[in-house]
Amino acid sequence: MDYGGNSGSDRVALEKMRRPYLEKHQVLNSSKLESQSPFELWKAWFDQASQVISEMGSPNEPNQMALATATRDGRPSLRYLLLKGHDETGFYFYTNYNSRKGKELADNPRATVCMYWPEVHRMVTIEGDVAKVDSQRSDAYFKSRPLDSQIGAAISSQSSVIASRQELESARRSLSERVTAEGAECIDRPEQWGGYRLRPDRFEFWQGQRDRLHDRLQFRRQADGAGWTYERLAP
Secondary structure (H helix, E strand, O other): OOOOOOOHHHHHHHHOOOOOOEOHHHOOOHHHOOOOOHHHHHHHHHHHHHHHHHHHOOOOOOOEEEEEEEOOOOOEEEEEEEOOEEEOOEEEEEEEOOOHHHHHHHHOOEEEEEEEEOOOOEEEEEEEEEEEOOHHHHHHHHHHOOHHHHHHHHHOOOOOOOOOHHHHHHHHHHHHHHHHHHOOOOOOOOOOEEEEEEEEEEEEEEEOEOOOOOEEEEEEEOOOOOOEEEEEEOO
């Protein structure tokens, strides 16, 4: 029987792929957590992963995350982007409001982000409501971007069908020449581009274990919004 069109040797190799994670004596218990606050625990894990990634010279970016959205009738979509801010209320990212994810968030303002750091065998999944940030915050972040990135955001109708790569290059060249002629160091933020904040109501912290009995720790926001319920999940 052929699985997905692979040859027999390829199939065996794929089935045997297995990386060792942590040993049994390194099980993650509540007593070993840096904090009982999911926001503070996420920050501790993020900082540790960032340090290891830097020391290893890994090509991965510690703030890369997969963002899952869905249409109103539940059809999901997924893509990678970069986390661009966080505070005690949520996590921030920026995109084109007319992109597929922007349209889905307009119809169904719930999302999940997943940050996986293979260098430390850890993953954090965060679920919650999503809303646009105010224009002042979007303006401030947009101005902090390199000029080339600003121009790219301005000329791209993200997720729409285009005739060719040349269409993008021509639009970029035209805007770049105009900006250069004006001597501008930045451009105005396009109205269709800006930020979102994901306000979490659930965190899951995953720590890989060698025997595949992985540690999964869940934090759920309490109904009154005043605190969090902490639970361990089966792997």
